[in-house]
Amino acid sequence: MHFSLICISLYTIGVAVATPGHVRQPLTSKSKLVARQSMPAINLPTMEAFDTKEVEPKADSSAIRKIMRWGPLRVNAKNGTHTGKLDPTSDAFSAVLDGMCTDCMYITGSTYLTYANGSRASIATGIYNHHVFVGDIGKKQSPIYSCSTGANTTTPNPETTEAPAEGGHADMEGMSAEGEAGHSHGDRVRRDGTSGLAVQLLGSGDDGAPMSYASSQPDVIKTGFYVGKEEKVMHSSEYVNYKDYPQDIYMTIDYEYIPGKPEGYSDALHSSFTVTGCGGAGYEPAKNKASSILSPPLYITAAGTFLNAQAHLHDGGINVRIFLNRALVCDSVAEYGSADAGEATEVGGEAWTTIKGYTGCSEAISMEVGDEVVVEASYDPTKHRLRPGAVDHSMMGEAMGMMGFVYAIKQ
Ligand SMILES: *[C@@H]1O[C@H](CO)[C@@H](O)[C@H](O)[C@H]1NC(C)=O
Numbered sequence: 001m002h003f004s005l006i007c008i009s010l011y012t013i014g015v016a017v018a019t020p021g022h023v024r025q026p027l028t029s030k031s032k033l034v035a036r037q038s039m040p041a042i043n044l045p046t047m048e049a050f051d052t053k054e055v056e057p058k059a060d061s062s063a064i065r066k067i068m069r070w071g072p073l074r075v076n077a078k079n080g081t082h083t084g085k086l087d088p089t090s091d092a093f094s095a096v097l098d099g100m101c102t103d104c105m106y107i108t109g110s111t112y113l114t115y116a117n118g119s120r121a122s123i124a125t126g127i128y129n130h131h132v133f134v135g136d137i138g139k140k141q142s143p144i145y146s147c148s149t150g151a152n153t154t155t156p157n158p159e160t161t162e163a164p165a166e167g168g169h170a171d172m173e174g175m176s177a178e179g180e181a182g183h184s185h186g187d188r189v190r191r192d193g194t195s196g197l198a199v200q201l202l203g204s205g206d207d208g209a210p211m212s213y214a215s216s217q218p219d220v221i222k223t224g225f226y227v228g229k230e231e232k233v234m235h236s237s238e239y240v241n242y243k244d245y246p247q248d249i250y251m252t253i254d255y256e257y258i259p260g261k262p263e264g265y266s267d268a269l270h271s272s273f274t275v276t277g278c279g280g281a282g283y284e285p286a287k288n289k290a291s292s293i294l295s296p297p298l299y300i301t302a303a304g305t306f307l308n309a310q311a312h313l314h315d316g317g318i319n320v321r322i323f324l325n326r327a328l329v330c331d332s333v334a335e336y337g338s339a340d341a342g343e344a345t346e347v348g349g350e351a352w353t354t355i356k357g358y359t360g361c362s363e364a365i366s367m368e369v370g371d372e373v374v375v376e377a378s379y380d381p382t383k384h385r386l387r388p389g390a391v392d393h394s395m396m397g398e399a400m401g402m403m404g405f406v407y408a409i410k411q
Pocket residue numbers: 077079080244
């Protein structure tokens with residue numbers, strides 16, 4: 001199981017092609033779709049790689065593995081001025097990443113932060129990786145499921161898009177839906193495959209595990225994310241500096257790919273189901289007792305293979321389960337602890353454990369058009385306290401219950 005679903009991984013990023021300035025994408029009657037961040041693709045600078053190292057592949061022996069870095073990216077002192085949008089204490093960066101392969105099949109990749117000398121920048125050194133989103137500009141996607149409410153999603157990843165706003169800056173005004181201001185996902189923007197949005201390819205947040213398109217059952221299916229020759233790979237990220245001096249860091253991507261469109265591999269993408277169906281992803285769970293909620297039925301609209309599933313919950317969450325035609329097919333359980341040495345485990349004087357990972361479902365599951373999917377998310381704030389809103393810089397106390405997964409549409 002090498003798949004990480006993180007808040008930002010639920011995004012596609014709106015890269016404005018024909019929509020200058022802040023744009024609120026069209027709302028459907030059943031969904032709260034709110035524009036978030038913008039990034040005119042046209043103005044996105046291209047950043048050359050600082051350095052590149054080729055190392056032995058781990059996930060697929062036929063792949064090429066590279067560790068590439070971009071920077072320096074200056075993250076201002078805690079008491080300095082900031083450009084972040086999803087978190088007002090963070091600094092935001094975005095660029096087309098020169099050197100990332102195109103006309104190639106991405107197998108796996110992780111993103112993390114380093115200093116010039118290669119050592120890690122992390123909470124332990126005063127740097128919080130709010131998120132790194134690595135996207136494919138130009139990738140076309142078709143929807144894979146619709147909501148029973150009648151509003152077909154127009155994206156296989158209906159969770160969120162960051163929609164275009166001026167100068168690559170997110171618009172706080174767009175963040176009020178579902179009460180999750182300051183949190184990096186949950187709202188959704190309609191997209192239609194022709195709008196020039198960036199589709200998520202790789203990425204990570206503070207739980208920084210790799211995102212893998214590689215099937216654990218290569219005899220059943222081989223999967224990867226194909227980036228076309230005319231497409232571009234970009235990043236959009238935010239970091240917080242807890243030190244009172246600026247720090248220069250390097251956005252680092254460790255990834256494996258196979259050049260071209262390798263024989264026998266299916267093109268897969270990252271998507272997610274949420275218990276809120278087609279609405280915003282955030283909701284308020286019961287505060288003083290265990291509770292579960294079920295999504296409305298979702299219906300598969302593109303036959304394919306579901307694999308590498310992993311939950312996304314907030315603290316207090318227990319598990320997310322997927323029922324396919326009423327049968328339990330995946331149960332992804334949160335694992336609590338301290339994610340990292342140096343991670344704050346005390347908030348407002350109270351001990352607090354945080355989700356450090358999840359068990360996942362790597363098995364390839366075939367889904368047919370018309371299949372019914374129901375998502376269930378369980379919270380138990382008596383076992384693990386909900387994430388405190390005001391204290392944590394990035395999250396409100398609200399819950400999310402999502403299952404992220406890789407999906408290879410049958411050709
Ligand atoms: C931030 O704090 C440091 C250390 O106290 C101080 O030297 C610096 O001038 C402060 N910067 C601003 C912009 O206030």
